[in-house]
Amino acid sequence: MNAGRERRGRLLGLTSLTIAASGLLALLIGLGFAVLIWAIADSNDATSARRASRSALVEAGAMEQLLVDLETGQRGYVITKNEEFLAPWVAARDALPEETRRFTESTTSRAQQRAAQRIARGVRSFLDVNSTPVVEMVRRGDPAASDLKETSEGKDRVDALREEFDRYMKDERIQLAEREDAAEANSRQAVLAAALGLAASTALVAVFTVLQHRAVVRPVRGAAAAARKLAGGDLSVRVPPSRVAEIGTLGASFNNMASSLQNSRRRIMESTEAVHRRTARDLHDGAQQRLVSLMIGLRLARELIPGTETSAVDLLDQSIDNAQTAINELRELASGIYPLVLTVKGLVPAVKDLASRCPVATVVESRDERRISTTVESNAYFVVAEAVTNAVKHARASRIDVLVEFGDMLRITVSDDGIGGMDMAHAGSGMTGLADRVAAFDGSLAIDSPPGGGSTIRIRIPVPD
Template sequence: MRRQVPGKDLRWGLTRLTAVASGLLALLIGLIFGFMLWAINGMRDSADARKETRMGVVETERFEQLLANLETGQRGFVITKQDVFLQPWRAALKAFPTQSREFQEHATSPGQKRLAEKITRGVDSYIRTYSIPLVSAAQRGDPNVSSLLTTARGKRLADVLRADFTHYMTTERELLDERTDTATSNADRAVIAASAGLGASILLIVAFAVYQSRAIVRPARKAAAVAKQIADGDLSVRMETTGPAEIGALGASFNTMVRSLQESRGRTEAARRRLRLLYNTSVSVGTTLDVEQTARELVQVVVPQFADFATVDLLTPVHGEVPQAGAGELQRIAVGGIRENHPFRPVGTRRTPPPTTLYARSLSTRLGHIEADLRTSTSWRAGDPEYAERILDEGVHSLISAPMLSRGDTMGVLSFWRSRQDEPFDEEDVSLAEELAAKGAVAIDNARRYTRERSTALTLQRSLLPQRLPEQAAVEVASRYLPTGELGGVGGDWFDVIPLS
């Protein structure tokens, strides 16, 4: 019986709490009007502060747009060399002093003011040390403006500024939310005070009881139902985040947990698919010691699990000694995809890739490279515009080229293309492509070495045979050499003709 006492006391405590709250509401009716005036005054102050914060948000967005105009203008000019892209760039330079001053004036706190000054200095430095020199160099025709180093430097500077803008905007929005909550709270207090001024004490007690039911009991029941769905494996459900701050925070935390589980499941499934693909490559590629057949097996494994089309190009000569990295030309030995009438060059095509293409870059850097959107790529089109348009017309939109490396040698390039799959390749796909290319390269290298060594063995064996047949008056001599084992290439009987008399 003693174990039931705490529960009974808790139940009575809630009842007493409700009764006390009702009594206090009745006693405080006389003070509600003063409280209402105070709440109205707080609403006015909160509204003014909220207006100031909104102005700060607007000025921040304008200033961040200025930076975007700078980037867009300079990038467009560097790529196209057309002066029309410099119009927004020049307008942004002209507007910088005024917008930076207004941006700093609307900072809503000392901390925000310091951050606004830092952002202003950063944008000013970006203009003076990178943007203006970059445009000037482009106007002079300096080829280094399009280099990866220059582009990466500009991206790094812009990313730092965007991070500061994001931090600044986040803080401003938090201030706005806080002030909005304050204004809302003051409005609620004013409404409660006005209602209390009418003397509706009993109605307020009933509303309090209804509030408890809707704000606590009902969300708790919904949470239990959602938790059961999650336990059954449905990770798409979400809790409502409306209601009091505590209940809303509980719902938000619950949803964050479910999203985390969903993302973990997605990452696990993606990792499982990648491992399965690598496993299939290991067991399905290299079943023969024929170079062309091994390349075809590699294409069959990656399509359509990873790509819609795949091509294998080896440095020439395909058979024999491995050429030096980047030397010679590429010969296509395998191509395949989700349909037969593909737009790619056929097997046997030989071509020296231009330096700007992904093929050449993969061979020279020995790293995988990606063109996430072929429709916007200028370097990829430059190699062969007509061929590129034919590929784009077939719906191909994304490409990864990975070098085929084996035992320190560069064998060639394995390329992956997507058309039916809507999602473009990303950086994680590049690492998988490099692993697939490496596994395929080892299998092709084994086949190439076998072919070379077998040819060498056969040549040596035939060189050991008599170079000509002996001449005999009594008989006509003929010969044939046939190894006993096709794979080993060895065996057979030696012959000679010796006269007995």
């Protein structure tokens, strides 16, 4: 009961931490977003104000340029009496109403608006009172148009208007600088607040991520890796215990399942080996012995028949040959099911007998040879048989070496000088069966098979006391 209460406490602690961290993170993110929204709104206002000031300066410059065009166009026409020099004046006069509207509408404050309206009236007055009459006088050929007084008065009015333009633009630039300073200060404050919120959120996320990784992610990854190994046939894999209740339960269930599968496979293999041994023994002691007795009887009958009975003699000779062939096939079949030498002499003699029948030169060595569990012996024999068969069929080998080492762990190494390039990911059913056999007895299998460098299979199988 205490253990269960302690487990629930740990689980509650993780849940509380998750809720608290999520709530605090949501609060920090909300504050951060609020600060950012305020900063963005203020920045947008400042940007709009800067854009309006720049527009006002542009329009003031355009308006001043119209004034200059009026004055220079008029002066050039007065001096040259050439209509071509009057073109800028005509263009400026025609554009003045629209430009006056844009200029007065682009102002950014009431004071600037009043100044713009005053400047616009001055420009209009200059055009109507000074510039247009002088142009008309020149067109009429009036010599008074070149009078120094008229020209000087118009020049004075232009200079006064340009001074007003300068004051207008100076005031606008001052306002623009003030807006930019205010916007920059607000931006710095917003960036600082956002940076502090981001730093706090990042720290919280980092701490929570580390805790989650240790408590949840790492155990789940371990369980996923174990599941992949289990799916690949490694039934000896186990998931380490976890302090998190759900993951601990998952790990225990996984380990029970893997253990159950391993025990089930081992029982099936042991049962299969027992059936194989019994079948081989029955074939040897039953059908094979009867065939031997039948062949002996046939040979005795052959000796009793006179040589003149050629048909009967030929028939008996053929029957004797058939009986001998059947005995050989039956002996080969019994050896393939379960070799008698394995039962009588043990693993190493059985492997040497296998090597003697292999079509590829096979050398068998052993160290600390002794008899071990019949179940492990039979399993190891068929592992070697499968590895040798694979080398013969697929490796194009000219030599196979088998090393069997006894100890607390049965170590078997099967090497060949074939083409290599073998791996478990692309192995056939034979290698898969070999891996299943090894895994069923808590063993391990490793393959070293570089392309063109031959293949080496290393098997380790625990030997029970």
